[in-house]
Amino acid sequence: MDASVKDALMGVTTATLTTVLLKKGVRFCYVAAARPIVPGPTRRIVGPAFTLRFTPTREDLATVESWSSPTSTRAAIEAMPEGCVAIADAMGSTQAGIFGDILCARMAKRGVAGLVTDGMVRDGAGVIGTGLPVFCQGYVAPASVAALNFVGWQETIGCGGVTVVPGDIVVADQDGAVIIPAALLEAVTEAAVEQERLEAWIMGEVEKGLALPGLYPPNAETKARYEQSR
Structure with a gap:
């Protein structure tokens, strides 16, 4: 497999992958x-x-x-x-x-x-x-x-x-x-890497004391703050 894809997946948890695959319609992956x-x-x-x-x-x-x-x-x-x-x-x-x-x-x-x-x-x-x-x-x-x-x-x-x-x-x-699934590899990897980034940022907000509603999952305002932070 492509080395860059493998390196990216080495930084993604299986928990994140199950969520990303679920969003793409794949329920039975674990x-x-x-x-x-x-x-x-x-x-x-x-x-x-x-x-x-x-x-x-x-x-x-x-x-x-x-x-x-x-x-x-x-x-x-x-x-x-x-x-x-x-x-x-x-x-x-x-x-x-x-x-x-x-x-x-x-x-x-x-x-x-x-x-x-x-x-x-x-x-x-x-x-x-x-x-x-x-x-x-x-x-x-x-x-x-x-x-x-x-x-x-x-x-x-x-x-x-x-x-x-x-x-x-x-x-x-x-x-x-x-x-x-091999056919979904690139799309899943891209989405999973982004999901890891987002959740790391959300964890930082939780540690600051922010409440979960609107934060996780993020609403439009939270998404805007996340994009600004990037």
Whole structure:
């Protein structure tokens, strides 16, 4: 993605993005259940979506041997370009971890920006130790094949209630992960940067003791004062 757009989005919160996308008619953009694996302040990640899809396990398909197949999570990781955000549809399953520490370490080595999933990972301490930003429901012991069957990558998926198309933009921070449709990227980025500026100014007015009615959301008079301040 364009470096200037990425830099701009690195300064925009996911909370702001959900509001901007709502104004543009996109209601389902927030990936439910994808939280930072380490709670608290989290480095924001921005990058194009590299999608992965799991289905419910089937005993003849989801085997330990399947990890060596051409259609495997291992093969998918080797196809991930530097700077992408891997986003995996695990159907919200909490019964197994889709990736463990070795796979996350390989992703980090390849320069993948982060991993987002509506499911779980395994080897929690090891995954955290890789330094790869991970947004998920948590971590468990069982391997993916215990509950899930990996079926492919770089196709349209549903993750945490959001449709994700390869190349959409993923932004994730301590509040979770948001998907920006690729076709709306420039318009959303421009509006989000301006929204951040406006809200920073409004916060300054609140700290001065101003009341909220007419200030947030701003009425015509407030907007005029804001424009004058710029």
